[in-house]
Each structure stands twice: as structure tokens, then as C-alpha cells.
Amino acid sequence: MTDAQEGMWLDDEAGRLVRPYTVSNGRTQPAIHFDLLSLVMATGTRPKTYLGPDYDQVLTLCENRPVSVAEIAARLRLPAAITKVLLSDLLGHEALTTQAPRPIEAASPTDRKLLEAVLDGLRKRI
Known part of the structure; x- marks a missing residue:
């Protein structure tokens, strides 16, 4: 995601313009269990349908190395439950x-x- 694209979703004073639970369509339970320390890595395969800018950002974060669920949540500034979805x-x-x-x-x-x-x-230390 470019800085210009990210700017559409963030406001310096207000923060995210799209609320976290909107990103996951209100879902809080992932279909697959993830531990916060689980590592994920992009396969290079893109979804056939466009899922949204947050999904693109996850794939960008994971394309060169394995990344923990906790790190992805922190970088996206999303709750861990939403990140897992x-x-x-x-x-x-x-x-x-x-x-x-x-x-x-x-x-x-x-x-x-x-x-x-x-x-x-x-x-x-003493």
C-alpha cells in the first residue's frame, strides 16, 4: 500500500477512519486458530477477489519473511482478534x-x- 493509499484510511488527528470491526465485517472469531506467536508468510498467490487495503498490507508485511501475528497486529494498529480474522x-x-x-x-x-x-x-545491576 502506498503512502497516498494509506492516507485515505488514516487521519492524523482522528486515527483510523474505518473502525477495526468494519475491516472484518463484524467478525471476531477466525475460522482457523492462531497463537499470537504463530508465524505467517505470504505464498505469492493473491486472492482472486479484492479483499481490501488491510489484506494488501498484511501480504506486503509477510512477503519477504515470516512475521508473527502479534507483529502484524501492531503494525496494522488493529486488535489481535481482527488481525486473526x-x-x-x-x-x-x-x-x-x-x-x-x-x-x-x-x-x-x-x-x-x-x-x-x-x-x-x-x-x-547492583
Whole structure:
């Protein structure tokens, strides 16, 4: 989306001219579950019908690298629920791929190395 096109949807004083729930036609539940840390990336396939400027902006954000749902929501300045609906729609049009977040291996709460590292960090701050 060009700056001129984005300017049609934003007002410096008022913010977005189109309310967030209008973007998703009032829908708040995506057809597909997304975690905020899920990564999405554009496939290069464009939807056969024009979905709107917010959808175009999502595809632009995701065309070169995987991007998290949380980052997309922040960049679009939309609630996460609305962003997930947009992503779900694009996934249905095969314009996006998604990857669930990888689980982080939990360290044992009595892991001596971890506790020593925390202690060293605290000492440096004091």
C-alpha cells in the first residue's frame, strides 16, 4: 500500500477512519486458530477477489519473511482478534502459510547454571 493509499484510511488527528470491526465485517472469531506467536508468510498467490487495503498490507508485511501475528497486529494498529480474522481469510485464499510457534524448553527451577546466571546478572545491576 502506498503512502497516498494509506492516507485515505488514516487521519492524523482522528486515527483510523474505518473502525477495526468494519475491516472484518463484524467478525471476531477466525475460522482457523492462531497463537499470537504463530508465524505467517505470504505464498505469492493473491486472492482472486479484492479483499481490501488491510489484506494488501498484511501480504506486503509477510512477503519477504515470516512475521508473527502479534507483529502484524501492531503494525496494522488493529486488535489481535481482527488481525486473526484477516489472516484466516488470507489462509483460506491460499495467500498465506502458517507455522505454529515452537515450544520453549523449560529449564528446571533448580538448574544450578540458570540460578548462577541470574545471580550474576543481579550482582552486575547492583
